[in-house]
Amino acid sequence: MTQRDIFFVANEVNELGGVGRWQTQLAGLLAARGHRVTVVGITPANHPMDLGETPPFRTVTLYARRPPSRPRARRPLGSLDPAVRRHEAHMRAAASRLTGLFRAAAPGAMIVVPQVWAMEWVALADTAGHHVVGMTHESFDTSRKTSRFARVKRYFADVDRLLALTQEDADRWVGEGLNNMGFMPNPLPIAPGEPSPRTAKVVASVGRLSHEKGVDLLLDAWAQAVAKQPGWTLRIYGKGEAEDALRRQCAELGLEDSVDFAGQSDDVPGALRASSVFVQSSRGEGFPLVLLEAMATGVPCVAFDCAPGVREIVSHEADGLLARPGNTTELARHLVRLMSDERLRDELGEQALRSVRRFDPDTITRRWEELFDFLER
Incomplete structure (x- = not known):
């Protein structure tokens, strides 16, 4: 088994919720198998979960506080709008920290990006020599009802592999022109143990x-x-x-x-x-x-x-x-x-x-x- 540098780049390192729990579990599982794992968050968690005193992976957060949303360019300035240019400059500065992390890794590192917002920063970083795996942790139909739908198609179009959670959803994304699709289910978060007696009402x-x-x-x-x-x-x-x-x-x-x-x-x-x-x-x-x-x-x-x-x-x-x-x-x-x-x-x-x-x-x-x-x- 090849031991690798593996990066998870998500919205937060330890946000309470499904993606945060999945990320913490998988990062720990891969670290236990000898991989060098780093979990990167774009912003601090709003509802942090406890990772313990010594998690088996390194953690890095790019911003000290949540950055403002991307401003809408004012007409007729477009991309020359000073507010837009300032926002992009802040994003590029944060992305340069990602570049530094990636360049310090051994060739062939894997960069796993489970949320499309985080991918906006990864897209600005230099990932040369490494592979990027994107993920969508919601169903195709749920994504289609949100602004994330268009962003998934834009920001994950050129990653090495984009993973849905099921084959059915992967097929739906292929229908949208994403031909780099695969799927990967979540692992069981707890070991099956003593079952419920199923007698309490x-x-x-x-x-x-x-x-x-x-x-x-x-x-x-x-x-x-x-x-x-x-x-x-x-x-x-x-x-x-x-x-x-x-x-x-x-x-x-x-x-x-x-x-x-x-x-x-x-x-x-x-x-x-x-x-x-x-x-x-x-x-x-x-x-x-x-x-x-x-x-x-x-x-x-x-x-x-x-x-x-x-x-x-x-x-x-x-x-x-x-x-x-x-x-x-x-x-x-x-x-x-x-x-x-x-x-x-x-x-x-x-x-x-x-x-x-x-x-x-x-x-x-x-x-x-x-x-x-x-x-x-």
Whole structure:
């Protein structure tokens, strides 16, 4: 195995969330296999997660505070607008720090860029002698609804490889003219261990309380489900900007006695093992880590089939149940099936525990190393 210099260049080094957790895990896995890993953030994290006292990789942050957004050029000045020129000068200065890091690395280093905003700085740096691997950590359909869609096509068009999270999404990007596509699933973030006994009358939801995560839809579904299966509790783990509105919705639906806003959990596997069903009601997803975690604790999942990554992880009627996106009645019906049928919970939960092992971290890490070897040929 060739030991390499590997750089992750992302928006932040340690932002709390899916990309941050993925980056920290994969950087650690590659470092454990002898690679020299550096994680570079463009800006400090808004909601930092703890990397421990001595993470197995080096960390660098380019800016002391978040840089301002790119100004819109005023007509008729265009690119000669002084505000635009000052912004570009600041970007080039920060990118020169990246150039210094890359030039100090051994030839054939790998530069992994999991977010397109960070790629704007990498595009200004000198990456000569190294390979650049871009990533999009959201589904094609989610990206298409945002300004990131055009930027992915612009900034990742010439990287050595652009990775989606599933083959289905990779094929969609090829249809947009990106012929450097591949795909790479996320690794299982926890080792399968002692499974949940699946006896507590608790349905768990874990995620940021935001519009994208669809907890408002979940509350509508829960009102239908708990009416048919009284005595159960929906335990919502997470914090976010939508919390006040969700608490008001909960009160308006008369659900205060059956919904527990449990806040941010420092022990997600423990929270999942204390539940019997996991539910995800997102409007959009990439390759959700918490679905992997729930399955690794033997908890059957109910989710909106909102992205290829969701149906790549959960097989409907085999190891979980999928509802059409936004269909709260169907989501409620699936919840009731599991809440009312202990045998079905056990069957799907045990199969989930078996099937999730295909995302074993060692397997995914080897796939990354095989990709690096291929790019260097």
